[in-house]
């Protein structure tokens with residue numbers, strides 16, 4: 279993602295190490311994370327600090343191994359890290375090009391369900407401007423992937439813009455649409471606080487399949503039959519669609535570079551986001567790295 283506030287054409291990393299810990303949304307496992315500054319042109323790299331050898335996984339679309347309920351990346355030795363999308367979204371939104379993420383378990387802590395805690399940690403660490411020029415993926419052709427009535431597409435555009443539409447069988451959500459141009463650093467105010475969400479009616483089934491084991495009202499919006507179960511209510515009136523945008527920004531950053539283009543999504547998620555990157559990046563006539 280590239281926005282017009284991002285006048286600095288140099289690569290960026292964090293200034294000081296960032297440490298945090300917490301439970302994973304799906305595994306319920308506790309993980310400690312240390313993010314270290316990354317060298318120029320190294321991108322975002324995850325390192326499983328609990329594993330001695332072959333423990334590095336580059337945050338790239340080609341390493342995505344599962345998109346069921348979250349995005350998981352794995353290396354060729356089957357070492358993986360899951361639920362990376364909210365942290366990736368924060369890196370993208372805060373224009374961090376290079377960072378090393380050391381994690382001692384298999385799932386990134388869910389924190390409060392949004393990317394706001396990561397944004398605050400990055401702000402607290404500070405941003406360091408590096409020597410190398412930033413590279414950006416410029417879209418040359420419209421690329422679309424779809425599945426029934428869901429789709430995602432990306433088209434040529436001067437800046438990164440996004441629109442998204444969701445539709446759920448719940449009168450508390452129904453249809454929500456949101457269109458945003460990311461300008462003047464509005465990722466933080468308009469997107470980063472939107473939390474992940476789920477339906478009360480699905481909780482038992484999810485848990486019986488080994489998902490959402492760390493989920494709670496502390497880290498997800500839970501939609502009941504007649505009301506939102508979280509006492510504090512919603513953070514944005516259309517928090518649900520904003521969270522889908524947050525996820526898409528994180529998934530798109532697995533392109534390896536910020537993307538300059540217009541992204542549209544409808545009823546889509548991690549799977550189609552990855553299919554879009556596969557289709558886009560498999561043919562060099564679709565894009566240009568500038």
Ligand SMILES: [Zn+2]
Pocket residue numbers: 363364474521525
């Ligand atoms: Zn999410």
